[in-house]
Amino acid sequence: MTGRLTCGVHHVGLTVPDLDEARAFFCDVLGFDVVGGAPDYPAVFVSDGDALITLWRAEDPSTARAFDRRANIGLHHLSLAVADEDALAAAWRKVSTHPGVTVDVAPQPTRPGSTTRHFLVFIPGGIRLEFATARK
Structure with a gap:
């Protein structure tokens, strides 16, 4: 255990x-x-x-308040794994052009020197969603 x-x-x-x-x-x-x-x-x-x-x-x-990730306690974002760079590119093409989606961070490494790449968007309704290549 x-x-x-x-x-x-x-x-x-x-x-x-x-x-x-x-x-x-x-x-x-x-x-x-x-x-x-x-x-x-x-x-x-x-x-x-x-x-x-x-x-x-x-x-x-109509009276619900949008979450402010910098001011409120709660879910900052949800990160979904994708299999690899090709899957990340396919997700980017489909998600970033969907009506009501706002791009927050375009595809890039999660930090300098990292092999993990990601992008972040706000989906319709305002939830912040990340797509990241799977950890190895």
Whole structure:
């Protein structure tokens, strides 16, 4: 036994202003599948086969405040792994041109000298999402 009490991330829950728009982004753009939901909440659960993301609609989207990653405590961003440079380039082409996406950081190394490359965007609804080549 290592003393660790956990063995990875079970799922990530994101509150979004428009559930249909968020589901469409994850499923239609990224290729995730809907794997469940809670219509009374309302929520949709999506997965790429490895990551499970729960998308929860804000109770009142018209009064919900956007998260400020520099001022608030909470999820700074969600980072999704891609297999390699080719997959990162394909994700960049598809994601960066999607309506409602704002580019935060164009493809580049995560830090000087790193072999890991990434890019960051704000997806429709304002969630900050990173795509990074898988760690080796």
